[in-house]
Amino acid sequence: MAKTSMIMREHKRTKLVKKYAARRDELRKIVSSVKATYEEKLEAAEKLQKLPRDSSPVRQQSRCALTGRTRSVYKKFGLGRMKLREATMRGDVPGLRKASW
Incomplete structure (x- = not known):
């Protein structure tokens, strides 16, 4: 059986992923957009980096x-x-x- 703290940490990550999913998708679209200017892309990338680390779906196990x-x-x-x-x-x-x- 896994430690309860690790299981709870995973639940916390799941909640954060759901909470920030829409915002993260919007920022990713701006960064990968062809029409966006360099400044807009840079600003979107900075905002994306300032989101909580655990809100990234890659961190889920x-x-x-x-x-x-x-x-x-x-x-x-x-x-x-x-x-x-x-x-x-x-x-x-x-x-x-x-x-x-």
């Missing part, structure tokens, strides 16, 4: 829904490899079974 583990998490199921294996063995994941040949 995928976590296992059951344990909070960050490594080896399958996006499709939202589970870590160990919990996914347990769920598969119990038959909780439809269409997925242990390989045998």
Whole structure:
């Protein structure tokens, strides 16, 4: 089980990403715009850098829904490899079974 503080930090990042998503998209459009002047692009880039670091979606990590583990998490199921294996063995994941040949 992951530390509770790390899981809560990840929740905080998720909230910040949602809060600043629209503002971040607007500034990115200005920076990549062909019609914007150099000064406008520079100003937009500075504003983008002044946003909180944790509001960037790149800083988010995928976590296992059951344990909070960050490594080896399958996006499709939202589970870590160990919990996914347990769920598969119990038959909780439809269409997925242990390989045998």
